[in-house]
Amino acid sequence: MEKYYLFSPGPTPVPPNVLREMSRPIIHHRTPEFEEILCQAIDDLKYVFQTQNDVIIFASSGTGGMEAAVSNFLSKGDKAISVRGGKFGERWTEICENYGVDVENIDVEWGEAVDPQIIANILKNNNRIKAVFTQACETSTGVAHDIKTIGETVKSYPDTLMVVDAITALGVYDIPTDKWGLDVVITGSQKALMLPPGLAMVSVSKKAWEFYEKSDLPKFYFDLRKERDSLKEKQSAYTPAVSMIMGLKEALSDIKKEGLKKVFERHERLARATRAAMEAIGLELFAKDNPSNSVTAVKVPDGIDGSSITKILSKDYGITIAGGQSQAKGKIFRISHMGYVDAFDILMVVSAVEVVLKRLGYDVPLGKGVGAAQKFFIG
Amino acid sequence: MEKYYLFSPGPTPVPPNVLREMSRPIIHHRTPEFEEILCQAIDDLKYVFQTQNDVIIFASSGTGGMEAAVSNFLSKGDKAISVRGGKFGERWTEICENYGVDVENIDVEWGEAVDPQIIANILKNNNRIKAVFTQACETSTGVAHDIKTIGETVKSYPDTLMVVDAITALGVYDIPTDKWGLDVVITGSQKALMLPPGLAMVSVSKKAWEFYEKSDLPKFYFDLRKERDSLKEKQSAYTPAVSMIMGLKEALSDIKKEGLKKVFERHERLARATRAAMEAIGLELFAKDNPSNSVTAVKVPDGIDGSSITKILSKDYGITIAGGQSQAKGKIFRISHMGYVDAFDILMVVSAVEVVLKRLGYDVPLGKGVGAAQKFFIG
Numbered sequence: 151m152e153k154y155y156l157f158s159p160g161p162t163p164v165p166p167n168v169l170r171e172m173s174r175p176i177i178h179h180r181t182p183e184f185e186e187i188l189c190q191a192i193d194d195l196k197y198v199f200q201t202q203n204d205v206i207i208f209a210s211s212g213t214g215g216m217e218a219a220v221s222n223f224l225s226k227g228d229k230a231i232s233v234r235g236g237k238f239g240e241r242w243t244e245i246c247e248n249y250g251v252d253v254e255n256i257d258v259e260w261g262e263a264v265d266p267q268i269i270a271n272i273l274k275n276n277n278r279i280k281a282v283f284t285q286a287c288e289t290s291t292g293v294a295h296d297i298k299t300i301g302e303t304v305k306s307y308p309d310t311l312m313v314v315d316a317i318t319a320l321g322v323y324d325i326p327t328d329k330w331g332l333d334v335v336i337t338g339s340q341k342a343l344m345l346p347p348g349l350a351m352v353s354v355s356k357k358a359w360e361f362y363e364k365s366d367l368p369k370f371y372f373d374l375r376k377e378r379d380s381l382k383e384k385q386s387a388y389t390p391a392v393s394m395i396m397g398l399k400e401a402l403s404d405i406k407k408e409g410l411k412k413v414f415e416r417h418e419r420l421a422r423a424t425r426a427a428m429e430a431i432g433l434e435l436f437a438k439d440n441p442s443n444s445v446t447a448v449k450v451p452d453g454i455d456g457s458s459i460t461k462i463l464s465k466d467y468g469i470t471i472a473g474g475q476s477q478a479k480g481k482i483f484r485i486s487h488m489g490y491v492d493a494f495d496i497l498m499v500v501s502a503v504e505v506v507l508k509r510l511g512y513d514v515p516l517g518k519g520v521g522a523a524q525k526f527f528i529g
Numbered sequence: 530m531e532k533y534y535l536f537s538p539g540p541t542p543v544p545p546n547v548l549r550e551m552s553r554p555i556i557h558h559r560t561p562e563f564e565e566i567l568c569q570a571i572d573d574l575k576y577v578f579q580t581q582n583d584v585i586i587f588a589s590s591g592t593g594g595m596e597a598a599v600s601n602f603l604s605k606g607d608k609a610i611s612v613r614g615g616k617f618g619e620r621w622t623e624i625c626e627n628y629g630v631d632v633e634n635i636d637v638e639w640g641e642a643v644d645p646q647i648i649a650n651i652l653k654n655n656n657r658i659k660a661v662f663t664q665a666c667e668t669s670t671g672v673a674h675d676i677k678t679i680g681e682t683v684k685s686y687p688d689t690l691m692v693v694d695a696i697t698a699l700g701v702y703d704i705p706t707d708k709w710g711l712d713v714v715i716t717g718s719q720k721a722l723m724l725p726p727g728l729a730m731v732s733v734s735k736k737a738w739e740f741y742e743k744s745d746l747p748k749f750y751f752d753l754r755k756e757r758d759s760l761k762e763k764q765s766a767y768t769p770a771v772s773m774i775m776g777l778k779e780a781l782s783d784i785k786k787e788g789l790k791k792v793f794e795r796h797e798r799l800a801r802a803t804r805a806a807m808e809a810i811g812l813e814l815f816a817k818d819n820p821s822n823s824v825t826a827v828k829v830p831d832g833i834d835g836s837s838i839t840k841i842l843s844k845d846y847g848i849t850i851a852g853g854q855s856q857a858k859g860k861i862f863r864i865s866h867m868g869y870v871d872a873f874d875i876l877m878v879v880s881a882v883e884v885v886l887k888r889l890g891y892d893v894p895l896g897k898g899v900g901a902a903q904k905f906f907i908g
Contacts, residue, residue, distance in 0.1 A: 154554060154556065156554075156555065156556070156557060158557040158559075160768060161555045161556075161557060161558070161768070161771055162555075163554070163555065164554065164555045164772075169552040169553075169554070170552060172551060172552060172772070173548040173549060173551060173552035174548075175533060175535075175542070175543065175548070176535065176540045176541075176542065176543045176719075176725050177533065177535070177540075177849070178535060178537040178540060178849045178851075179540070179726075180537075180851075181843065181849065208589075209588060209589050209590055209593075209726065209727045210587075210588050210589050210593070210750060211588055211750070211767040211768045211769070211770075212767075212768065213749070213750050213767040213768075214588075214589070214750045214767075217749045217750045221747075244749070245749050248747050248748070248749045249747045249749075250747070338768070340555075340768060340771075346555050346770065346771050346772035346773070347558075347588065347768040347769060347770050347771055348588050348727050348770035348771075348772070348773055367747070368600075368627050368628045368629070368746070368747065369627070370592070370596045370623070370624050370627045370628075371589060371590070371592050371593045371596045371751070372750070388590040388591075388592040388593075389539060389540070389590045389591065389592075389717070389719060389726040390590070390726060391590075391725065391726050391727035391770075391773075392540055392719075392725050392726055392727075393543075393551070393725035393727070394725070394727055394770075394773075464560065470556070470557045470560065472557075472559075
């Protein structure tokens, strides 16, 4: 007998009621029943995005949403900034290059947050930057960028769009799209929204729609305007992922019931408990500043083989956490606390990490990490 | 109390065991467990595609797969043929134009199949045609094009690809990808594969991979080579739609158990029964030639309001069939017999159509259509 526990930063655990909703008999999408589900999901997404902007759903991974944010608003040869502080920052650069966008990369050391002043300086000295592409949370490093400050800067440039990959941030901590003037915000289904992977969501500001009109890059499936126009008829442009959207409506209803404020507080508590636990057993966080409330990246202690931590957790205990990606491979492990996660999930994964480290010969004071985390859940 | 019956040509009904499989707790995709599921699904897809070519899965609607077939193999200014005999033929033209491909449209009257000789003539007189884009079954009209003959023609042109949208054909009737030399074949999850919408699959021949090398159109999310390279590592390039692929593996296993030959025979029997039933009650098929075994399109009889047929079926009896699209709106209705459908489903929908037509004042000899269909299910 082995239970299965999921602590990867996407996919995250899916609540049983959402799984159940997704396993209802399929219905046709050109029906009043489905139109109601779709419209409710869009409305509730606007609540989570904290926006009055249009929100579009694609059947795709989050990367599809990122691609849409490039191909819908820019033209060949346009200049753009990419904040490259991890694997997903690199993805912005790759997408831009793919479309012939002239990217200025801000290379941020993995584990650090971008200095918003660098972006401000580039924008001041170059009035031809059409977009700033960044992550809210860089999943590969567990670092949150200061979207509020960057957003405020970009807002004052009428010819520059602020584009945020909030795939591992939206629904975890406060990212008020409209208040901060974020033109394009992207998220995916398999993170804080507690669904399987398969949907990307993109919010589009009025300013961004003006950019759309001037964009000359080809787009078809990821054409945002076509989706916006279809939504006026309560439909998607192409066949939607019906069962996923049925699940989305259910998951969003849970988020609304809990309330965004409480959702953010819960994630903060889980994240702080996880960080405190890791530090209590002598481990170091990978994030030098701005550790994200979505996922905690922890340095593998000297003398321990990083890959064996994730392997033993998975093989012997049925627990999935994530290792490091690319340059961080073998050097860090990552514990997600996004979505359908509560205090006892965290105490469990912390205790499992203690056990495995002990087995690997690391001198762990057993229970010390758990104790440090428990303090966050009292009162 | 009202049951729900689904006869739309996508989504089609999903078997309970597939729904159940999709509602299992989500697992992480970078695990041996998921790698096994993905590889099994790919293997079984090759069985259904009848191919040794690479088969790629995208999280998207079928349209995403169609877009991939344009953006991965052609370059700006390339010439291509689009067989435009319905709404989905029009989609090939739109995608091509979107990418700056120079399309020569073969306009086929709705309800008719393309004459393969027309394609042969164009290819003979123009050696610069890079691809022929066509449907195997044009869902909007219920007509099957003669893919075998077209495929044989195109095969002899080394600089021309044969690209088939088989979204409502693959797994319904015999389309042997390798035998007929079809370079790129596309299908979607929500048709004969008996899954919810949300996945597109694309097979790619060696000849097509050579075209890939020369293509200059931008592609990122729908980059077929990136997916092929990831599959060598038993992975997808981006986060896959985990639960959908778990369902896919289950559905494909059912198809393999039944066996392709029997699957094709079943669909043919269901289609012939449906057509015979409609003609027995005095209705005319929309397909002038080559009626498809996927979906039967029927002309609305004079004096009857076409939209009221679908509306009453849905509102009063919980039965979803499809109306006509674009120029066929109000003029036809369409009954799908794809995927998880058996003889008694067909008898039921035929009897429901009889009842509704009677209610609308059409002189139906009640039971006559049912009787005509029953003959196909004896012995």
